[in-house]
Amino acid sequence: xxxxxxxxxxxxxxxxxxxxxxxxxxxxxxxxxxxxxxxxxxxxxxxxxxxxxxxxxxxxxxxxxxxxxxxxxxxxxxxxxxxxxxxxxxxxxxxxxxxxxxxxx
Amino acid sequence: xxxxxxxxxxxxxxxxxxxxxxxxxxxxxxxxxxxxxxxxxxxxxxxxxxxxxxxxxxxxxxxxxxxxxxxxxxxxxxxxxxxxxxxxxxxxxxxxxxxxxxxxxxxxxxxxxxxxxxxxxxxxxxxxxxxxxxxxxxxxxxxxxxxxxxxxxxxxxxxxxxxxxxxxxxxxxxxxxxxxxxxxxxxxxxxxxxxxxxxxxxxxxxxxx
Numbered sequence: 001x002x003x004x005x006x007x008x009x010x011x012x013x014x015x016x017x018x019x020x021x022x023x024x025x026x027x028x029x030x031x032x033x034x035x036x037x038x039x040x041x042x043x044x045x046x047x048x049x050x051x052x053x054x055x056x057x058x059x060x061x062x063x064x065x066x067x068x069x070x071x072x073x074x075x076x077x078x079x080x081x082x083x084x085x086x087x088x089x090x091x092x093x094x095x096x097x098x099x100x101x102x103x104x105x
Numbered sequence: 106x107x108x109x110x111x112x113x114x115x116x117x118x119x120x121x122x123x124x125x126x127x128x129x130x131x132x133x134x135x136x137x138x139x140x141x142x143x144x145x146x147x148x149x150x151x152x153x154x155x156x157x158x159x160x161x162x163x164x165x166x167x168x169x170x171x172x173x174x175x176x177x178x179x180x181x182x183x184x185x186x187x188x189x190x191x192x193x194x195x196x197x198x199x200x201x202x203x204x205x206x207x208x209x210x211x212x213x214x215x216x217x218x219x220x221x222x223x224x225x226x227x228x229x230x231x232x233x234x235x236x237x238x239x240x241x242x243x244x245x246x247x248x249x250x251x252x253x254x255x256x257x258x259x260x261x262x263x264x265x266x267x268x269x270x271x272x273x274x275x276x277x278x279x280x281x282x283x284x285x286x287x288x289x290x291x292x293x294x295x296x297x298x299x300x301x302x303x304x305x306x307x308x309x310x311x312x313x314x
Contacts, residue, residue, distance in 0.1 A: 065231055067216075067232065076203065077203045079221070080219070080221060083221040084221060085218060085219060085220070085221045085231060086218065086219050086221075087216055087217070087218045087231055087232055088216060088217040088218070089214070089215075089216045089217075089232070090215065090216075090217075091215070099232070102214060102232050102233045103232065105233055105234050
């Protein structure tokens with residue numbers, strides 16, 4: 001299963017980005033093959049509609065779960081219809097490596 | 106100036122049917138007309154008349170104010186009555202709503218998550234796999250059941266004497282047995298803020314662990 005994590009940078013020591021639509025990087029982690037993929041967010045500086053555009057990007061990568069600090073009201077209904085699970089983690093100090101370790105438990 | 110935008114109403118689950126049709130219509134000319142019952146009105150009916158909650162409890166669940174919920178509920182009954190009397194069919198659609206498929210909070214890592222697939226039961230936290238999690242709606246609902254809407258105490262402004270408030274009876278009608286002064290309500294605390302506080306405290310507690 002593929003899990004998307006919003007990140008402030010493109011390494012495993014970067015922190016979790018508390019925003020979803022305008023995060024710096026998306027990290028896609030495959031729980032079976034243990035591979036990570038880094039995608040720079042093209043919607044980072046968009047004025048409007050960053051959330052839905054990011055959802056579209058992640059849906060095209062066949063993601064089943066998204067871990068972020070927050071999800072906007074436009075996105076929640078969209079993700080529900082796409083049957084993508086939202087996981088809200090309020091601890092911004094957590095690094096991507098720690099989150100991946102939690103997923104593997 | 107444009108009016109203030111409507112607040113999104115939360116609907117727990119979509120209804121199992123999309124409408125009702127009358128049968129055995131006596132005069133066959135009013136058949137084509139339909140009444141459009143909005144999802145939020147369906148939800149208000151479900152909470153108030155099926156779950157037997159009061160309007161305040163229902164308003165917390167749909168995340169609108171109590172007066173707004175009462176208006177939605179009144180509209181729902183008006184539409185149903187119109188459909189019954191005029192023999193119109195009912196179509197449930199529309200309304201400014203979003204569906205809430207229950208959110209959960211993990212007691213181990215403190216993350217919040219939802220359940221996108223309603224067919225499957227949640228077995229564990231999707232992040233850390235912990236079996237210890239609780240539904241967020243349940244927490245609010247339980248505290249709502251046990252706690253009264255306001256802190257129910259009357260206080261005398263003169264001597265500070267306190268007594269339990271009798272619901273339905275105005276505090277200003279009560280007379281202090283000590284000094285004979287009229288009583289007032291002691292700091293009314295709406296339940297909404299107190300449940301929020303409880304939630305924050307519990308999440309802080311989890312972080313502390």
